[in-house]
Amino acid sequence: MDISLKEMLAIDGSIGAVVVDYNSGMALGALGGSKDLDLQVAAAGNTEVVKAKMRTMESLGLKDGIEDILITLGTQYHIIRPISGRGGKGLFLYLALDRNRANLALARHTLRAIEERLEI
Template sequence: MGGVEQALKEALTIDGALGVALVDLSSGMALGTLGHAADLDLTLAAAGSTDLVRATRRANELQNRPGEATEDILTTLTHQYHLIRPLTGPGGEGLFLYLVLDRARSNLALARHHVRRIETGLAV
């Protein structure tokens, strides 16, 4: 099991990764951020993504689909993917991993797989 810093460093090894944050859903505060894109404010993006996670959860509740959980949420921009992974493992409830990928340099399917693997090893 790894800590927050180790999980963030591992996420940045994903091809095309520009930045990553671990975010508390109740407050919108980033518990940790790591990235190298000059034009990317991870703290601000993480806070804004909190609203997206909450809205997705509300929509799922309204549809009343027992046993269905959100695995990830994807926002596709012209040059980037923003991947949100709500955490479900022990100690991860109420948190989500927020990953920004360079669209030209990343493989979305592999990134999703890698993020799932990071989640299983994360101890908060």
């Protein structure tokens, strides 16, 4: 997990990276952050985003998985990527990026590769 967090933080424009348990809202590991980005608060808040999307998909009868959830702010991108691999059920990756320094397409591609290699 530590290696994955370091790889996430190495993505151009990265501000903070977290592995989150969305059953509890707890951050299992975090790197980065700032006085303006409390990663523990972000982990708990984004847990609610993931749960809401899952409830909505269930209500709509969608039999598909979430690849990622993208939130665009004026100065940041926030990417939430549920972990689908071995033992990752109930976890997601959260990555906050500086919008002026990040390449969103490349960040999503890199995050997908990190998620595929992550072993919990």
